[in-house]
Amino acid sequence: MIDVLVIGGGNAALCAALMAREAGASVLLLESAPRAWRGGNSAHTRNLRCMHDAPQDVLVDAYPEEEYWQDLLKVTGGLTNEHLARMVIRASSTCRPWMRHHGVHFQPALAGTLHVARTNAFFMGGGKALVNAYYRSAEALGVQVRYESPVDRLEIVDGQFRAAWCQGERIEARSCVLAAGGFESNREWLREAWGQNGRGEWPADNFLIRGTAYNQGVLLRHMLDEHGADRIGDPTQAHMVAIDARAPLYDGGICTRIDCVSLGVVVNANAERFYDEGEDFWPKRYAIWGRLVAQQPGQTGYSIIDSKAIGRFMPPVFPGVRADSLPELAARLGLDVDTFMRTLNSYNGACRVGRFDHTVLDDCATSGLFPAKTHWARPIDTAPFYGYALRPGVTFTYLGLQTDDTAAVRFGDRPSANLFVAGEMMAGNVLGKGYTAGVGMSIGTAFGRIAGRNAALAARGQSAEHGAVKDEESHASA
Structure with missing residues (x-):
């Protein structure tokens, strides 16, 4: 019998598998995707938000715990478990030596990402390189990996894991880590969660999925509906970004994100503005825009800029619609020209x-306009003009399994002794709503490591340990 079964193939699952193996446990990892698509949404990431009290290699200045916490508190609106959030924050300050030990390399922030040069450590080669490094290290350590191996149900007795069923095969293990992602790729579940709006639309039908097609939420649904695991989070809350409407249905990744929102205005299909584009720095607020667009007619928006914005944002993969005048731009975007011009003239x-x-919260703002633009408000008056059609792009959902600082799955508020959860399946404990760049990887890394350590302890019949993992512990048997 295997000691630790890890279900999932992204960052959190890999961290759990590596930690369990380092602790001396035999480990089997089941990834539902084919090898070429392994890694889930982690393959599309590029950085990790890190607490640090002084400059550290690729991280400049300092980003202390209290500032990190206040950033998280602001974007979540208080919908977060402070104890678990602070544990993630503290763990982010110590995990990078362990990551390097497993082949992950870091690089300084690139042009266009300077807003997060102080707060986020960037992976050299991006998330795909990180995932590949972890798989190489896992295989070298003797972790068994099976691809195209979706798990559809678990055997759980009195809150204790017994076995998993994978394509008709029963797989027993002494303990298990669930890290199989959210349900963002399950269109029917998204439709169920979002329902029908007052315009008779089913908003979820127009959502694009920024990441993997394999996060169907099968195990999450199974745990909630069949086993009555304690749940956390709102099924409509997600890391949801405004992305190019021309993006593919799945796996568009970062390059489809539209990052010029704060440099211009955003209008809906009625050619009207609907939110403050200059509310805060883009890395703190970019993930609200997918949800905002989802609430607009046709789940569509349009980001409008002029030539003054060019060179100030990360260019997307598709070029914007270009025009030499604002009326021409409106016509090319299919917007009512008269309404569009009233909106732009009022803003200007x-x-x-x-x-x-x-680079700062400047004093360029609108006066007497609703909604206001509170920073970086400059007239859109310099040709050529550009427009990008937007759709909601879902990265991952926040509905998940409630846990504690041991990463144990809970049943009726009783923690399981041998079933643990990490990554997107529990991120809602920290992220009730909102997002700030890199925190998803912080959550997955912290709880993946905790879950892996405690699964190894459970396999030996020992009780789970509370709190974050320290690097000296993680290298004990490496």
Whole structure:
């Protein structure tokens, strides 16, 4: 019998598998995707949000615990478990030596990402390189990996894991880590969660999925509905970004994100603005825009900029629609020209331009306009003009399994002794809503390591340990 069964193939699953193996446990990892598509959404990531009290190699200045916590508190609106959140924050300050030990390399922030040069450590080669490094290390350590191996149900007796069923095969293990992602790729579940709006639309029908097609939420549904595991989170809350409407249905990744929102205005299909584009720095607020667009007619928006914005944001994979005048741009985007011009003229006339500086919360704001634009408000008046059609792009969902600082799955508020959860399947404990760049990888890394350590202890009949993993512990048997 295997000691630790890990279900999932992304960052959290790999961290769990590596930790369990380092602790001396035999480990089998089941990844539902084919080898070429392994890694889930982690393959599309590029950085990790890290607490640090002083400059550290690729991280500049300092990003102390309290600032990290306040950033998280702001974007979640208080919908977070402070104890678990602070545990993730503290774990983010110590995990990088362990990551390097397993082949992950870091690089300084690139042009276009300087807003997060102080807060986030970037992976050299991005998330795909990180995933590949972890798989190489896992295989070298003797972790068994099976691809195209979806698990559809578990045997659980009195809250204790017994076995998993994978394509008709029963797989027993002494303990198990669930790290199989959310349900963002399950269109029917998204439709169920979002329902029908007052315009008779089914918003979820127009959602694009930024990441993997393999996160169907099968095990999550099974745990909630069949086994009554304690749940956390709202099924409509997700890491949801405004992305190019021309993006593919799955796996568009970062390159389809539209990052010029804060440099211009966003209008809906009625050619009207609907939110403050300059509310806060883009890395803190970019993940609200998918949900905002999802609430608009046809789940569509349009990001409008002029030539002054060019070179100030990460260019997307598709070029914007270009025009030499604003009426021409409206026509090319299929928007009502008269309404569009009223919206743009009202905005331009309300701009009170101060000292524009996109690296700070500057004093360029609108006056007497609703909704206001509170920073970086400059008239859109310099040809050529550009427009990008937007759709909601779902990265991962927040509905998940409730846990504690041992990463144990809970049943009726009683923790399981040998079933643990990590990554997107429990991220809602920390992320009730909202997002800030890199925190998903922080959660997956912290809880993946905790779950893997405690699964190895459970396989030996020992009780789970509370709290974050320290690097000196993780290298004990490496």
